[in-house]
Structure formats: C-alpha cells, structure tokens
Amino acid sequence: MRVAIGVGAVVATVLGMIGFVRFLPTQPDYAASGWTDVAYYTLQLFVLDASPLQKAAPLPVVLDVARFLAPATTALALGASVLAVYNSTYQMVRARRLHHHTVVCGDGAPALRVAQGALEEHRSCVIISASSASSEPAPDGHEEAVLRIGGDPRDGAVLREARIDRAAEIVIVTGDNGRNTDIAASVRTALRDVATPPPCFLEMGSPELAIALAAHEINSGSLVRTEFFDPVARAARLLFDAHLSATGTGSVVLVGSGGQHEALARELERRSARVDPAVRWARLDPAELQAYEAPADLALAVVSAPDDAGAIRLGLRILRRMHASAVDVVVATGSSTALGTEVAGDHTPISRIDRARMLLFNVADHVYALPSLRDGIYLDIARTAHEAYVRQARARGETENSNPSTLPWPKLPEDLKTANIRQAHSIGEKLRGAGLAVVPSDGSENTFAFEGAELDRLAKEEHERWRVERTEAGWTHGPRDDAAKTHPDLVPWPKLTRESQQKDVDAVAAIPDQLRGIGLQILRVGG
Numbered sequence: 001m002r003v004a005i006g007v008g009a010v011v012a013t014v015l016g017m018i019g020f021v022r023f024l025p026t027q028p029d030y031a032a033s034g035w036t037d038v039a040y041y042t043l044q045l046f047v048l049d050a051s052p053l054q055k056a057a058p059l060p061v062v063l064d065v066a067r068f069l070a071p072a073t074t075a076l077a078l079g080a081s082v083l084a085v086y087n088s089t090y091q092m093v094r095a096r097r098l099h100h101h102t103v104v105c106g107d108g109a110p111a112l113r114v115a116q117g118a119l120e121e122h123r124s125c126v127i128i129s130a131s132s133a134s135s136e137p138a139p140d141g142h143e144e145a146v147l148r149i150g151g152d153p154r155d156g157a158v159l160r161e162a163r164i165d166r167a168a169e170i171v172i173v174t175g176d177n178g179r180n181t182d183i184a185a186s187v188r189t190a191l192r193d194v195a196t197p198p199p200c201f202l203e204m205g206s207p208e209l210a211i212a213l214a215a216h217e218i219n220s221g222s223l224v225r226t227e228f229f230d231p232v233a234r235a236a237r238l239l240f241d242a243h244l245s246a247t248g249t250g251s252v253v254l255v256g257s258g259g260q261h262e263a264l265a266r267e268l269e270r271r272s273a274r275v276d277p278a279v280r281w282a283r284l285d286p287a288e289l290q291a292y293e294a295p296a297d298l299a300l301a302v303v304s305a306p307d308d309a310g311a312i313r314l315g316l317r318i319l320r321r322m323h324a325s326a327v328d329v330v331v332a333t334g335s336s337t338a339l340g341t342e343v344a345g346d347h348t349p350i351s352r353i354d355r356a357r358m359l360l361f362n363v364a365d366h367v368y369a370l371p372s373l374r375d376g377i378y379l380d381i382a383r384t385a386h387e388a389y390v391r392q393a394r395a396r397g398e399t400e401n402s403n404p405s406t407l408p409w410p411k412l413p414e415d416l417k418t419a420n421i422r423q424a425h426s427i428g429e430k431l432r433g434a435g436l437a438v439v440p441s442d443g444s445e446n447t448f449a450f451e452g453a454e455l456d457r458l459a460k461e462e463h464e465r466w467r468v469e470r471t472e473a474g475w476t477h478g479p480r481d482d483a484a485k486t487h488p489d490l491v492p493w494p495k496l497t498r499e500s501q502q503k504d505v506d507a508v509a510a511i512p513d514q515l516r517g518i519g520l521q522i523l524r525v526g527g
Helices: 002-026 035-047 061-096 108-120 156-161 177-190 207-220 231-243 259-274 286-291 308-321 363-367 377-395 414-425 427-433 452-472 498-509 511-516
Strands: 102-106 125-129 146-150 169-173 200-203 226-229 251-256 281-284 298-304 328-333 351-353 356-362 436-440 520-524
Touching (some): 002 061, 102 108, 156 177, 207 377, 226 377, 251 286, 286 308, 308 328, 377 498, 414 452, 427 452
Parallel strands (some): 102 125, 200 226, 251 298
C-alpha cells in the first residue's frame, strides 16, 4: 500500500504541475503565476482546495486527471494511517491476551518452521524480528495465529511486549551465534522474577560451542532452562532415530562429504560406543563407490553433500549400484525445496530399483520442528542413562514383561521418558552439592568415579528425588503395578531393600559414563 500511495502522489504531482503550466496562462487572474505558484496550486490538489479550479473552465486532460488522483491519494494515505493505528492497537490487545504461546526470535525458514509447529499444536506464536512486516507469509496463511513484533529481541521491552513471562517456550534462531547468546542473556534477565519461567531453546552453529554452553547450563543452576543445539548434529541424531533399526541389525554405510557427513559419522561413533550390539558402519568416499562391495547385511546407506542437487545425484548412483540389496538409501537434503519434501514427503520413496529404494530426509523440517527442539542435552543424557539401566536390568535377569521400564527408548511410555529426563535435570544440582562441575571432554581418558561415602550420599539424594517426583505424580506404595501407579520402593531410604538401594547406587555411579557419552566430563572443583 505504501508503494501505491507513493506512486500515486508522484504521478499526481507531475501531472498537476504540467496541467497548471498549461492552464494558468489561459486564466486572466493567474496569467502572471510563476513556478512557485504552480507548485503551491499543485499541492492544493491534495486537499481539494486549488484556488484556480474554483471557477468553472475547461481543463487540460492531465490536470483533470491530477485533480482526482491527488485527493484519492490523500484519502488512501489517511486510510492507511487509520489502519496502521488500528493494527497497532489490535496487536497490543492480542499481545496482552497471550498465554502459553511460542515465542520465536528470528526470521526466515527456521522461524516459520517453528511457527508451523506451534500452529500444529493449536497454540499462538509470536515472531520477533528486525521488521514486523516480514516478507515471509505465515505458515499455511494462518495470519491470525501468528503475531509479528518488530524490534531487537535483545531489548527487554520488546521481550516483555511478546509476553515471554507467560510463554510456553522461547526459541532463538537468528542464524548468528553471538546474537543468539545475547538474546538468551536478555531472556534470562527478563525472566529472573518469574516463578516458573519457560524454557529457552537456541541454535548454536558450532558443535564445540554448543557442548561448552551445555556444560555451563548444567553447572549454572539457573531457573531459566536453556537448551543449546547444533542443527547439524541434531539432524544426524534425528535421521538415525528415524531410519536406524532399534535392534542394531544390519550395517550402515555413509557416503558423501561436508559438515553433515561429518556429523553423521560422529553420531554413529557415539551410538556404536553405547549401544549393544554395536552399530556396524563404514564411511565411503564417492570416488570409491564403483569398487565398493556392499556387505550382505547392508540395510542403510546415508548420503549427504554440500548441496541438495549433488546429494540427490549421489543417492541415485548408489541406488543403481546397490539395486539388488534390500537397502534404504536415505538422502539428507538441507531445506524444503523442489528437491526436498515438495517431491515427496519424508519416509516416502522417491525412487525404487529392484529391492532398493531411495528416501529423502529434510533436515530443516526435522531440526526446527518443535518436538525435536525440545529434545536437548538433557534428552541425550536421559537416553544414555536409560540404555545403561536396561543393560543393568538385563544383567539382573529382568525382562520387558517383568519390568516395563526396560523397554527400548522409542517404545518407552511417555511418563517414563519424562521421569528419565527429570533425572537428567537433577544431575547438575547433585554435582554442585558435591563440589563437582561438568566441562567439555578434553579427549583424554577421563577415569572420574565417585568416592564411597560420596556415592552413598548421592544415591540417597537420588532416591528421595525420585520418591517425591512419583508421589507428586500420584503414585503410592504397593506391589509393582504401573497401571495402578503403585511401587514397592516408595518408602524412605532406610526401608529399601539392599537390592533397591543398589539400583540407586548404580544410577549415580553411571553418571560419569553418561556424560562422557555426550562429550562431557566431571571435574572436582570443591575444597
């Protein structure tokens, strides 16, 4: 609208001046008018008060057009101003009524993907960006559910306008690491007096920096939970969650190059170290593809390249090369393009030759989906802890039937997943109380272990934390019955059986290994 008003004003002015130059010499009362008079009379057209036109007289066509176009432009500008005031007032009213909404700091595809996730969960979303008049449309045209606020999200006033104190979560995806951390600091300040602050999730485009900040978060004890995630590493984890067999059957080959390829290799390395049986995998340079002999148990080939088109071409080469094997060729694409989910949705084969099929994994769609954003460092710790617990339970002779808590993580009931994540959240508090801190692993063989009395004390603390959590969730003492929410261990520590006490001791003793599994280690910092 602003462009239309500007163009209309310029055209009306030019036509008006040309018209008056032709018209005034024909009027005895205005024959001596100069250029300043022409300009003055032209400006009067915009308020319907051009003096020479008050007397009926034939007008040049250009002046006739200008005398209608000028006031029309004025009316349009006035209407735009009224609309802007109305929109501003309406936005303020909407902002005051916000509750349990998602706040996104950023713009472009990542911010819109987060907004799409909020809409899918039937909640409102506020996008804070440099300009409230973003050129990007709201997801699926849901303009009413997306409130845009223009301004710097590092400004506390802007954050308060977005009502972050009543938000369900805050997501920071500006694409700039330094800016993201600055915004996170402003968020902490703005929420320091909020009794139950919402969690904050921010993108950190560096694996080393993400893990260093995650260590700081665990040590800080801040009420504002902040999750740092590296989108490339997160994509690797999500891809294997979706396509790697939970049973560990079948081997994997990675083909390609670039940052995503390296992240995929690191993720498989981690999984091989902590999953039994270990994932069997290998890396393959695209130049070696012609001579590659696929193992008989090959089940998954994961392809990545610096550009989507290159990755698709490489995937098709592999598909032709391995067509006789029952293998899934999964191609990681970077964004929603014609080479991405516009061709076919995730998990839908876009090509098939004989027994092999090629599928796409859209990195941006998965990484910036709200459920995956919420799965940060604490989820990694929780999953690692659960895997250790399952191994210990198997060693004690427990099965999925006798102990539902030993189910694989993907099949674990949501309440048990939540319990594991809450346990992970408690690690920082335990360590701080013992004079310990978490730091990024330095690559050396760290052999940290809790000392005897220290281990017993932390085990008692863990049991009491678990007992309070279960009691608040409605569980009571009684024979083990998950449906009835009864458990025999819902008693004080002294009344636990030796076997049950040992479970808590084992859970605490496993913390150093759990942290090592995600690139962290424990140091003694107390006196």
